[in-house]
Amino acid sequence: MRTTVIGVMGPGNGAREIDRHVAKELGSAIASQGWILLTGGRNTGVMEAASQGAKQAGGLTIGILPTATDEGMSEAVDIAIFTDLGSARNNINVLSSHAIVACGMGAGTASEVALALKAKKPVILLNCDRTTQAFFENLSSDNLWIAETVEEAIAILQNALIKG
Amino acid sequence: MRTTVIGVMGPGNGAREIDRHVAKELGSAIASQGWILLTGGRNTGVMEAASQGAKQAGGLTIGILPTATDEGMSEAVDIAIFTDLGSARNNINVLSSHAIVACGMGAGTASEVALALKAKKPVILLNCDRTTQAFFENLSSDNLWIAETVEEAIAILQNALIKG
Amino acid sequence: MRTTVIGVMGPGNGAREIDRHVAKELGSAIASQGWILLTGGRNTGVMEAASQGAKQAGGLTIGILPTATDEGMSEAVDIAIFTDLGSARNNINVLSSHAIVACGMGAGTASEVALALKAKKPVILLNCDRTTQAFFENLSSDNLWIAETVEEAIAILQNALIKG
Amino acid sequence: MRTTVIGVMGPGNGAREIDRHVAKELGSAIASQGWILLTGGRNTGVMEAASQGAKQAGGLTIGILPTATDEGMSEAVDIAIFTDLGSARNNINVLSSHAIVACGMGAGTASEVALALKAKKPVILLNCDRTTQAFFENLSSDNLWIAETVEEAIAILQNALIKG
Numbered sequence: 001m002r003t004t005v006i007g008v009m010g011p012g013n014g015a016r017e018i019d020r021h022v023a024k025e026l027g028s029a030i031a032s033q034g035w036i037l038l039t040g041g042r043n044t045g046v047m048e049a050a051s052q053g054a055k056q057a058g059g060l061t062i063g064i065l066p067t068a069t070d071e072g073m074s075e076a077v078d079i080a081i082f083t084d085l086g087s088a089r090n091n092i093n094v095l096s097s098h099a100i101v102a103c104g105m106g107a108g109t110a111s112e113v114a115l116a117l118k119a120k121k122p123v124i125l126l127n128c129d130r131t132t133q134a135f136f137e138n139l140s141s142d143n144l145w146i147a148e149t150v151e152e153a154i155a156i157l158q159n160a161l162i163k164g
Numbered sequence: 165m166r167t168t169v170i171g172v173m174g175p176g177n178g179a180r181e182i183d184r185h186v187a188k189e190l191g192s193a194i195a196s197q198g199w200i201l202l203t204g205g206r207n208t209g210v211m212e213a214a215s216q217g218a219k220q221a222g223g224l225t226i227g228i229l230p231t232a233t234d235e236g237m238s239e240a241v242d243i244a245i246f247t248d249l250g251s252a253r254n255n256i257n258v259l260s261s262h263a264i265v266a267c268g269m270g271a272g273t274a275s276e277v278a279l280a281l282k283a284k285k286p287v288i289l290l291n292c293d294r295t296t297q298a299f300f301e302n303l304s305s306d307n308l309w310i311a312e313t314v315e316e317a318i319a320i321l322q323n324a325l326i327k328g
Numbered sequence: 329m330r331t332t333v334i335g336v337m338g339p340g341n342g343a344r345e346i347d348r349h350v351a352k353e354l355g356s357a358i359a360s361q362g363w364i365l366l367t368g369g370r371n372t373g374v375m376e377a378a379s380q381g382a383k384q385a386g387g388l389t390i391g392i393l394p395t396a397t398d399e400g401m402s403e404a405v406d407i408a409i410f411t412d413l414g415s416a417r418n419n420i421n422v423l424s425s426h427a428i429v430a431c432g433m434g435a436g437t438a439s440e441v442a443l444a445l446k447a448k449k450p451v452i453l454l455n456c457d458r459t460t461q462a463f464f465e466n467l468s469s470d471n472l473w474i475a476e477t478v479e480e481a482i483a484i485l486q487n488a489l490i491k492g
Numbered sequence: 493m494r495t496t497v498i499g500v501m502g503p504g505n506g507a508r509e510i511d512r513h514v515a516k517e518l519g520s521a522i523a524s525q526g527w528i529l530l531t532g533g534r535n536t537g538v539m540e541a542a543s544q545g546a547k548q549a550g551g552l553t554i555g556i557l558p559t560a561t562d563e564g565m566s567e568a569v570d571i572a573i574f575t576d577l578g579s580a581r582n583n584i585n586v587l588s589s590h591a592i593v594a595c596g597m598g599a600g601t602a603s604e605v606a607l608a609l610k611a612k613k614p615v616i617l618l619n620c621d622r623t624t625q626a627f628f629e630n631l632s633s634d635n636l637w638i639a640e641t642v643e644e645a646i647a648i649l650q651n652a653l654i655k656g
Contacts (some may be wrong), residue, residue, distance in 0.1 A: 004169070016255070037328075041316075046315045048274075066233060086255065087254070087255045087279055087283070088249065088252040088253075088254075088255040088280060089252075090255075090275075090279075091250065091252040091254075105303070106303065107278045107279070107280055107281040107282035108278070108305050109306060110274065110278035110299075111254075111274075111275045111278035111279045111282070114271045114272070114274035114275035115251055115254075115275045116269070117271040118251060118271035118272050118275070119251070129279060129302075131295060131298045131299050131302060132299060134295045135295050135296055135298075135299035137273075138273060138293075138295060138296075139269070139270065139271050139274060156322075163178075
């Protein structure tokens with residue numbers, strides 16, 4: 001049986017300190033569940049922090065890079081997929097994950113949450129403000145959850161994956 | 165010089181009557197400006213209505229299809245690009261347009277607006293509620309405009325294209 | 329009814345003088361038939377020459393660019409599709425054409441001929457040596473033709489499009 | 493340091509018995525070297541056989557699927573990447589591998605060998621006839637090798653990876 005893959009999406013260069021902090025904790029918690037972490041694979045922001053967290057907890061990490069080569073890739077990526085697709089790779093991030101956690105928000109992350117809702121994947125919003133929560137709830141309330149903490153996000157994932 | 169291409173994005177099957185009505189008017193107005201209309205090319209919702217409007221005004225229409233063949237394609241598409249990329253083609257819609265108008269909102273449309281903001285393309289929101297407007301303004305206020313009518317959207321496009 | 333689109337594929341920087349010469353003549357002949365010319369859209373080699381030829385004969389040209397912007401684009405492209413997909417865009421070239429003519433051979437062109445054979449599109453080889461002809465005939469003889477001149481290529485296209 | 497990833501490409505439904513036999517042996521040999529096996533991930537032909545071989549030798553397998561879901565996926569795939577890109581995913585297979593072995597030949601495989609030569613990746617042809625060998629040698633002799641046996645392929649990979 002294929003191991004569960006959890007995608008963590010979030011801002012790159014525009015990530016806040018709190019986004020990176022929570023992403024690292026989230027990456028560790030995902031690895032501790034025995035799940036594989038999937039990110040956009042770059043060496044910045046939420047991608048970098050989540051991948052670092054997962055490695056520190058002994059997990060396996062996948063990075064779906066927008067580039068053709070490993071320039072700008074996180075060193076915490078174990079399995080690197082080089083797409084050379086730019087932002088079109090965002091849809092692969094979503095389709096290759098059993099569920100998605102958005103940790104913070106930016107334009108790229110918003111496209112991934114929207115594509116995940118379209119693909120009927122479970123999506124959890126973490127570190128997102130009320131406007132963001134309301135916008136995505138209006139788009140699709142069926143497969144969207146709001147989490148206030150990493151523990152809450154993990155509990156929702158456990159439930160969503162049992163249901164799914 | 166390359167002719168100006170305006171992308172009109174909006175819900176497919178989930179489009180409201182008002183979205184289709186405004187999209188048709190918008191397609192006609194774009195064609196009347198001598199601009200080329202670009203859509204996702206399917207025979208439903210905002211894509212179909214905008215393409216029909218542009219053809220009635222004697223314009224040229226491009227459709228960027230998610231499929232490999234013309235099954236489900238609008239008959240009002242003149243130039244059909246078959247991508248077989250599913251939702252990954254949304255980024256091509258954005259990159260191939262000088263500016264984007266979202267007419268109504270859905271998960272696919274949200275991904276296109278987000279990708280357009282990321283690519284620094286001028287984006288106009290038409291037929292969108294306050295929450296949607298506030299969400300995208302928070303993401304990027306620099307290249308986002310709100311329009312209440314088709315006339316207003318055309319005026320904003322004229323200004324944005326002169327500036328750009 | 330959608331206008332017939334003929335894709336002309338061939339080397340970029342590696343094109344020979346004879347490839348560019350024949351490509352220009354071919355582009356003109358395609359335009360003279362009232363067909364739309366589709367190429368990879370760059371300002372070099374067979375793409376550039378075929379697009380120039382089509383424009384001189386008053387035709388319409390589509391360019392499917394590997395890039396996100398118009399840097400390196402042929403000025404003879406009317407309709408530019410910016411994919412930002414690198415070589416993954418080669419499959420879009422193939423799927424968006426009713427038939428393909430390879431004019432000369434290189435690694436990128438070989439991938440396009442192979443993808444076209446896989447997609448069951450009519451393919452014509454022009455300016456190709458015996459080894460190339462034999463290789464592709466072994467892959468799929470059903471939808472592959474060899475042409476010695478532009479006139480022959482046009483005649484084969486007319487027949488293939490009537491049959492198809 | 494990123495683990496070495498070897499891509500094995502070859503026909504799906506059109507694979508010969510000898511292609512599947514050699515692919516299984518090749519998958520095992522790659523796993524025995526401690527390398528990760530990457531394939532197109534489907535449950536047929538060379539992809540299936542190579543993945544099965546790698547799993548029997550205790551290796552890790554990546555599958556880059558053309559689809560959005562796991563329908564038609566090999567059960568011997570550990571890490572599944574769902575691209576929904578159809579044949580456009582062939583370029584990702586190539587870019588994500590340190591080197592490529594083609595085991596047998598078909599239209600899809602030909603596109604992958606051509607894209608790999610374009611991307612300057614080391615490519616080994618196994619189970620390929622003289623015409624195929626001559627065709628690709630004409631395209632690019634610098635990074636192309638011919639192997640007669642799995643052992644020879646492994647030895648070439650060891651050398652190519654040390655040089656690369």
